[in-house]
Amino acid sequence: MPSSSSTGSDSGRPAPPSLWRDGDFRRLWAGQTASQLGEHACLVVLPLFAVLTLDAGAGQLGALRAVGQAPILLLSLFVGAWVDRWRTRTVMVLTDVGRALVLGAAAVAGLLGRLGLPALLVVAFAVGALSVFFDVAYQASLVRLVKRDQLVRANSALEGSRSAAQIGGPALGGALVSVLSAPIAAASSALFFALSFLSIRRIGRRESVPERSERPPRVWRRIQEGLRFVAGDTSLRSVCLASAAFQFFFAAVMTVHLLFLPRDLHLPGAAVGLVLAATGPGALLGSLLAARLPSRFGHGAVLVSAAALGDGVFLLVPALHGSSAVTVPALLAISFAFGAFGQLVNVTLMAVRQTLTPDGMQGRAAATINFVGMGLTPLGSLLGGFLAEAWGTRTSLLVTAAGMLLSPALMALSPLARLGRTLPAPPEAPASPEAPAPSV
Numbered sequence: 001m002p003s004s005s006s007t008g009s010d011s012g013r014p015a016p017p018s019l020w021r022d023g024d025f026r027r028l029w030a031g032q033t034a035s036q037l038g039e040h041a042c043l044v045v046l047p048l049f050a051v052l053t054l055d056a057g058a059g060q061l062g063a064l065r066a067v068g069q070a071p072i073l074l075l076s077l078f079v080g081a082w083v084d085r086w087r088t089r090t091v092m093v094l095t096d097v098g099r100a101l102v103l104g105a106a107a108v109a110g111l112l113g114r115l116g117l118p119a120l121l122v123v124a125f126a127v128g129a130l131s132v133f134f135d136v137a138y139q140a141s142l143v144r145l146v147k148r149d150q151l152v153r154a155n156s157a158l159e160g161s162r163s164a165a166q167i168g169g170p171a172l173g174g175a176l177v178s179v180l181s182a183p184i185a186a187a188s189s190a191l192f193f194a195l196s197f198l199s200i201r202r203i204g205r206r207e208s209v210p211e212r213s214e215r216p217p218r219v220w221r222r223i224q225e226g227l228r229f230v231a232g233d234t235s236l237r238s239v240c241l242a243s244a245a246f247q248f249f250f251a252a253v254m255t256v257h258l259l260f261l262p263r264d265l266h267l268p269g270a271a272v273g274l275v276l277a278a279t280g281p282g283a284l285l286g287s288l289l290a291a292r293l294p295s296r297f298g299h300g301a302v303l304v305s306a307a308a309l310g311d312g313v314f315l316l317v318p319a320l321h322g323s324s325a326v327t328v329p330a331l332l333a334i335s336f337a338f339g340a341f342g343q344l345v346n347v348t349l350m351a352v353r354q355t356l357t358p359d360g361m362q363g364r365a366a367a368t369i370n371f372v373g374m375g376l377t378p379l380g381s382l383l384g385g386f387l388a389e390a391w392g393t394r395t396s397l398l399v400t401a402a403g404m405l406l407s408p409a410l411m412a413l414s415p416l417a418r419l420g421r422t423l424p425a426p427p428e429a430p431a432s433p434e435a436p437a438p439s440v
Contacts, residue, residue, distance in 0.1 A: 022145070022146070027199045029158060030196075032138050032161060034195040035192065035196040042127055045176070045189055046120065046127075048185075049120065049177075050064050053115075053183075054117050064117075067121050071128040076371040077226070077364075079363070083136050083137050089200060089203050106120070107190065136363050136367050142155070143359055144359065145205060176188050223364070229364070229368075230365055230369065236365065239416065240368070242411045244373050251376070254384070255381045255383075260317070260397050265321075276335065278339065280339060281339065282335065282338065286341060286347070289340070289344050290344050297421075300416055303348055304417050312405060314401035316334055
């Protein structure tokens with residue numbers, strides 16, 4: 001892109017009419033929405049299958065969830081390097097087919113009574129691994145489908161559908177298990193991936209991908225290029241550090257939060273679930289706000305202020321006492337505000353990252369930031385549990401919630417805070433010494 005571009009318009013809708021008239025974008029949006037519904041339904045269907053059908057214990061259930069999340073840490077960097085060498089449409093349709101087949105096979109095996117816990121662990125890992133491929137590919141594909149001055153609105157539309165999937169997916173998965181059965185619910189999740197496949201395969205726009213050479217660069221070299229690119233760009237490095245700080249302390253906060261609600265506030269399980277679910281509607285609002293606030297007030301101002309408000313609202317939780325009639329509405333408001341401001345930050349940061357990254361680096365930049373950001377979450381969870389045992393839940397929640405403010409502080413001290421209403425053009429992609437430069 002030769003010059004800076006505007007990222008907004010006067011419209012308050014998630015995307016301007018010109019964007020929605022783009023059939024390829026609509027197909028990507030529909031496919032991503034179906035994929036997210038299937039993915040979030042699986043987060044409930046597979047654990048319920050283990051508990052209700054296989055009578056899994058708490059430790060086994062924890063292992064199942066960990067195995068499903070492990071691909072984020074194990075594969076993200078490799079996936080980023082690989083996706084940048086292929087057409088994203090091809091990656092997405094293949095992963096949709098793979099997830100549909102895996103879940104379909106699991107459903108058949110479950111109906112026949114031949115799906116044990118070891119096989120379910122394999123299913124969880126396979127679905128998680130393919131989802132990493134899909135998520136990195138769809139983020140990279142957006143830059144190849146829409147103009148850079150439409151990225152904020154396009155991300156707002158996609159993140160809005162993802163937020164809706166976060167609300168409806170688990171509820172749908174739980175309802176299918178209750179009304180039908182766990183194996184049939186798994187088959188229903190496979191249908192969502194099939195729908196995603198049918199939509200994304202109809203994307204007709206050809207993508208520019210790097211030319212193939214007789215000696216393609218080794219995957220480790222491509223990973224190193226992605227790491228060096230993110231580390232060498234001050235804005236992207238700040239995104240990485242702020243994301244890592246947030247994920248670390250948020251993992252600690254949630255560990256203590258899940259102890260604080262039932263033990264200190266004596267909330268029943270249904271009330272705890274309701275409180276946690278309130279972040280979903282807030283995220284929908286945040287997606288809508290992200291379509292217009294950065295172009296009106298500036299990307300930097302929105303990032304810092306929204307992160308400070310969203311993270312700081314958790315400081316109110318340790319101050320709550322009294323009956324559930326008082327605490328539950330307050331907790332619902334806190335969760336809603338956290339979801340709204342948090343999603344506003346997420347959408348804006350994604351647009352910043354995509355705009356500042358050359359097309360040939362999109363997959364690796366996304367994977368690098370995801371890897372660094374999510375890599376600290378296990379340590380954060382351990383810290384939250386340790387502090388809760390040593391200091392008690394109320395004090396620990398206050399300390400870890402205060403730690404979340406490190407993320408907006410890092411952004412405020414970085415070049416991100418100085419981003420205005422328009423975003424600068426990306427630098428040229430670094431040329432690989434073992435391969436020709438990407439074609440345009």
